Amino acid sequence: MTIWVNEQIDPSGMIHACIACCNESQAQDCHESFEDNLSDKQKAAGWIAQLRMVDSWDDVPVNALKLD
Template sequence: MIIWVNEQIDPCGIVYSCLACYDEKAAKDCHQTWLNNLTEDQKKEGWIACLRTVESWDDVPVNALKLSV
């Protein structure tokens, strides 16, 4: 089963926020919200919102909020 992982990453490359779930639509909606909420200053500083998939919970960052959605 595919696990969708949303990450907000700061300019140093550190994961600031992370959500993981099985639901593709929920993951894509969350990702779009995170993209929309990044300010121009944050983007210039190097903040990014990243959406990726993994196949195992072992590949999800330990600090992720794991949703059963």
């Protein structure tokens, strides 16, 4: 099973938003939204929107919104 994890991460590495799901299309849409919602100021400061894949729900951050 592949689980797609979207994260908005600040320059210190703290995750501010996290959504995980098993649907690749839904994950791509979410990633685009996360990217679009970062302001130019945040991007310049080092904020990132990250999309990554994991193999188990155990590898998803605890605070994530989990969509099945």
